[in-house]
Amino acid sequence: MEVVDDGLPVPLRGVKQRAALGFLLLHANEVVATSRLLRALWQQTTPPTARKMLQNAVADIRRLLVPGPSGAPTAALLTHAPGYLLHLDADRIDLRRFERLTSRGRSELAAGAWRSAARSLREALGMWRGAALADLVEKGIRWPELAAVQEHRLAAFEDCFDAELACGRHHEIVGDLEALAETEPPRERLHGQLMVALYRSGRQTDALGVYRRTHAALVDDLGIEPGRELRELHRMILDHDPALDLPPGDNGAPPRPLLSLGGGPPDPGSGGRSHAAAALSSDPPPAPTAPQRARVTAVLATAGLNDGTPLDRAEAACRHAVAATRAEIERFGGVVADSVGPMTLGVFGWPGRGAPTGTPAQDDAERAVCAALAIRDRFPAAAADPATPGAHPVRAAVRTAVATGDLLAVPRADAPPRIISGGVIDACLRLLASTAPGGVLVCDTTNEASRQAVVYCSDCAPAGGWEPLGALPEGRCAPGPEGGGERELVVLRGLLERVRRRNRPHLVTLLGEPGSARTTGLMLGLQQSVDALPTVVRCLWGGGPASGADTAPSALASIARAYAGVADTDTREAAEGRLADAVRGLVGAGDLAAWLISHLLPLMVRDDRSPEAYKAMRWFLEEIAAQRPLIVVIEDLDRADDDLLEFIGDLVERVSPVPLLVMAIARPELLRRRPGWGTGRFDATTITLDPADPPDAPAQDHSRETARAARP
Numbered sequence: 273m274e275v276v277d278d279g280l281p282v283p284l285r286g287v288k289q290r291a292a293l294g295f296l297l298l299h300a301n302e303v304v305a306t307s308r309l310l311r312a313l314w315q316q317t318t319p320p321t322a323r324k325m326l327q328n329a330v331a332d333i334r335r336l337l338v339p340g341p342s343g344a345p346t347a348a349l350l351t352h353a354p355g356y357l358l359h360l361d362a363d364r365i366d367l368r369r370f371e372r373l374t375s376r377g378r379s380e381l382a383a384g385a386w387r388s389a390a391r392s393l394r395e396a397l398g399m400w401r402g403a404a405l406a407d408l409v410e411k412g413i414r415w416p417e418l419a420a421v422q423e424h425r426l427a428a429f430e431d432c433f434d435a436e437l438a439c440g441r442h443h444e445i446v447g448d449l450e451a452l453a454e455t456e457p458p459r460e461r462l463h464g465q466l467m468v469a470l471y472r473s474g475r476q477t478d479a480l481g482v483y484r485r486t487h488a489a490l491v492d493d494l495g496i497e498p499g500r501e502l503r504e505l506h507r508m509i510l511d512h513d514p515a516l517d518l519p520p521g522d523n524g525a526p527p528r529p530l531l532s533l534g535g536g537p538p539d540p541g542s543g544g545r546s547h548a549a550a551a552l553s554s555d556p557p558p559a560p561t562a563p564q565r566a567r568v569t570a571v572l573a574t575a576g577l578n579d580g581t582p583l584d585r586a587e588a589a590c591r592h593a594v595a596a597t598r599a600e601i602e603r604f605g606g607v608v609a610d611s612v613g614p615m616t617l618g619v620f621g622w623p624g625r626g627a628p629t630g631t632p633a634q635d636d637a638e639r640a641v642c643a644a645l646a647i648r649d650r651f652p653a654a655a656a657d658p659a660t661p662g663a664h665p666v667r668a669a670v671r672t673a674v675a676t677g678d679l680l681a682v683p684r685a686d687a688p689p690r691i692i693s694g695g696v697i698d699a700c701l702r703l704l705a706s707t708a709p710g711g712v713l714v715c716d717t718t719n720e721a722s723r724q725a726v727v728y729c730s731d732c733a734p735a736g737g738w739e740p741l742g743a744l745p746e747g748r749c750a751p752g753p754e755g756g757g758e759r760e761l762v763v764l765r766g767l768l769e770r771v772r773r774r775n776r777p778h779l780v781t782l783l784g785e786p787g788s789a790r791t792t793g794l795m796l797g798l799q800q801s802v803d804a805l806p807t808v809v810r811c812l813w814g815g816g817p818a819s820g821a822d823t824a825p826s827a828l829a830s831i832a833r834a835y836a837g838v839a840d841t842d843t844r845e846a847a848e849g850r851l852a853d854a855v856r857g858l859v860g861a862g863d864l865a866a867w868l869i870s871h872l873l874p875l876m877v878r879d880d881r882s883p884e885a886y887k888a889m890r891w892f893l894e895e896i897a898a899q900r901p902l903i904v905v906i907e908d909l910d911r912a913d914d915d916l917l918e919f920i921g922d923l924v925e926r927v928s929p930v931p932l933l934v935m936a937i938a939r940p941e942l943l944r945r946r947p948g949w950g951t952g953r954f955d956a957t958t959i960t961l962d963p964a965d966p967p968d969a970p971a972q973d974h975s976r977e978t979a980r981a982a983r984p
Contacts (some may be wrong), residue, residue, distance in 0.1 A: 273297075273405050275336065282336055287411050288313055292329040294405050296349070296358040298417045300365055305355040308716055312415060330356060367404070367421065370396050374428045381431055386438040393432035400425065416715070420678050420695035426456065427565075427680060427693075433465045442469040453482070457489040460502045461692070471509050471516055479509050496612075563692055564623070568679045569640040569718055571606060571618040572700035573597045573647055573672040576709060590614045593670060596650045604643040609681070609688045617697070618643065619679065622689055637676055637721035642743045644672040644712045645726075649769075651710065669709035673737070675699035676717040703737045710773040713737030727762040729770070729957065741766020760959050764798050767957060768933055772901050777924035777932040781909075781950050783940050784961030791937060791961060795905070810835075810896065814906040827906050827916065828889050829876050835896060838876065848873055858895040868892055886919050890927060897930035909938035910945070917946060924955045 273294050275282040284290045295312045296304060310322050319325075330349060337347045347360035362368040373396035380389035403409060404421045429452060436445050449466040456462055463486045470479040483498075483506045490496055497503075508516055575593030594616055598608045601618035609617045620643075621636035651670045677696030681689035691697070703713040719728060719738040729739045742762040764780065771778050784791050799811070812834050814827030832838075836854040838847045848869070855868045871888035896902050906912075906920060923934055940960070943949060950956035 273407060284336075285332070286329070287408070288325055289329040289332050291408055291411075291413060292326065293333050293358075294408055294413075295415070295417075296333075296356065297365060297367075298415070298421075300358050300360060300362065300368075303352050303355060303357050305720070307354075308720070309355060311716065315412075315414065366399055370399050370428075371424070373399075374424070374431070377428070377435070378431055381435055386435045390432060390435040390439055390441075393428055393435060397425070397428055397432060416675075416677060416695060416699045416717075419698055423678065423680070423693060423695050426452075426459065426462075430459070430461050430465065433462075433469075437465060437468060437472075442472040445469060446473055457486065458494070459693070460486065460490075460499050464502050464505050467505060467509060468516060476509060476512075480506070483509075563680055563682050564689075565678055565680050566621065566623055567677070568619050568621040568696060569636045569674065569676045569721075570679065570694075570696045570700050571601060571620070571640050571644050571647075571672065571674050572697070572704055573616050573618075573644070573670055574704065575614040575651075575670045593651070597647050597670065600643050600646040600650065603646070604639040606640065606643055607688045609691050617691070617700075619689070622679070622681070623683075637674075637718045638725040638743075640674050641712075641714055641718060641722045641726045641740050644674050644714075645740055645743060647672050648710060648712050648773075671704055671707040671709055672712045673700040673703035673707055673714075674712065674718050675703060675715040676721065677715075706737055708774055711770075712740055714740055727759055727766065729763070729766065739770070741770070760961065761794055761798065763957070763959060764794070764935075768798070768901075768903070771931045771933045775929050775931050777897070777927055777930060777934065777955060779920070779924045779934045779936065779950060779953075779956040781942070781956070781958045782935065782937045782961060783942065783958065784937070785939065794961070810900055811903040811905065812896075814904065827908075827912070828886075828919075831904060831906075832872050832876050832889065832892065835892075836876075844877055847876060851876065855892070858892075858899065881915060886915065890919070890923060893923070893932065894927040894930055897927070897932040901931035901933075903933045903935060905935045905937065907937045909936040910940075910942040921946075921949065925953075 273284070273290055275284060275293075284293065291313050292309060295309060306323070306326070309326060310318055313326065314322055334349050337349060346364060347358065350357045350359060373392055377389045377392035377396060380386075380392060404418050404425075405413065409418065429448075433445055433449060436442075446466070446469045449462070449469055453459070453462050453466050463482055467479040467482050470476075470482065483502070486502070487498055490498055498506075507513075575590065575597070590613065593614060594611050597616045597618075598611070601608050601616070604620075606618040606620045607622055609619045611617070618640070620640040647670055675696050677694065677699055679689075679694035679696050680692045681694070682692065683689050699715055703715060707713045714722070714728070714737060716738070722740075726743050727741045729741050742765055744759060744762055760782075767778055767780060770776075782791065782794070812831045814831045832851070833847075836847070836851045838850050842850070851873055852865075852869050855865050855872070859865050859868065868888050868891060871882075871884050872892060874882075875885045875889065893902065893904060909917070909920065912920075920934065920936055924932065950958045
């Protein structure tokens, strides 16, 4: 990266200053959120002083943007909520000049002006002196925007080679083609151009050698055969097909174009067909369509089968998973572009396809994320093979990634677009590598575009992506009405689903007024979700005591009593019998059962506070959750003693991987006692409730007993 003022370079000091300016230049004249800048500058772990370091870098950049000789500022870095805006003339950024030149060259290429197109594209490519922001890449920067820029550059090379081959310059470009094809083995269009250039240069053997190497690379690395166009070109070279010859342009007539492996421009002298296509068929096919580049949101899903799936039914399981994925993509208005084995690619926003009539383009990201959530919800509940009732269930765990970016594809009238390449697919593959089975990850761009309709788990998002918890019922992409309508309820439902799918405990702290209409309504809404789950979820409630009482013994004791079925009127002997039956039903009748009973019984009947009692309770809850998913609700945590706070704070970290959701309801005073409560952990989420009642909340005289009475 280089900044030039009046022909002289402006010094840029420090990697963070260079990276901040580079990222802002890639998004010039756009508002870039501070959180997005922080993720771009610190891609692994963000240090506590990151915001201060970013502010220092911004101040340094502003000192560089001094007025030019005329006195008028040429650029300005503005603070614009929720981040920064770098305002400047696009002509002052060489990348934007490159994009304009390539756009002009492609227009000339489409019009058949081969020589003008070659000049424009060569001028654009001549601006490059290496990889984009190579100095930052050397420091470990890996931005999706840089991958998109590199894709744009490679596409410009291919368009330029098309124009120069059409002008008969095959001898001049063989060297450039060989060098570029060596570094880009998967690009079939590039290798096809090299084959044609070698063939026209009298090097048929070398042209066939390029095909053999390309074929071997695709089969060995990706497990796929070359495309139809490259195979046809190979046949034409073997047959010395006259369609590959380049007739001279007589009487000032323009030379004919090349058979283009990307859908190059048509030959004006052949009725809209390429020269090669005209020679291949006596019955002319429809005119080929040139590739188009569009901004889309892609959904990439892949299904994995567990070890218990019988081998003879693996194919049927894969078909079922792909069919379910395709159905959800199409239900939300997407287009299924391709399916390979268990992997399915859906596209939202391709011009003229998929979206329902009247759907605005900005909804593409929302509909794509909602489709991904629907795919997630189809498994494993819908994983049984419907063709074989009563057979061994197919356990399909679908991982799904959603990303927004550029896609290069060939439009087709009666079929999905034929994908050529695009940074959006690479972004999906990177996200998919970090996605847990049964999970969904979303890129930064999609996250920002869909936040009005989708709730994300910011506390538990893994590095490199955002995890959506659910769609808001009032969102434009919601498939139907739901009860509740609260963002907080969507978060709770999503976290419960996350706990179930991943078998990992999670702590949720609800900061509000226990027993209020909002808290009660939220718990009732979650209860409805629990009742609708295909897998039974047990809910245990540690109720709050009378005013002024200590919650520590009553909360844990009420949880143990609820599971064992001990009533307040039971004698000690009856309570011990019920507890013994419950514990032995969990762990059998051995030493562990005896140890648990000996420490849980004092906790239940005389509020024992010993460390062994807390240890036994932790073990007890772990065993319950191992049997079926468990929700533990504890009220009035702000009034608990230090022992209970330590127990709840460490519970999800110290138990084994089990589906356990711990919900602590507390007043905001809890954070004054424990300022760091639940922060800096992927297994903890804090939700602050608005004190105002929602419009559809129950009346204020509904107490916490209303919610408690509805629990299973």
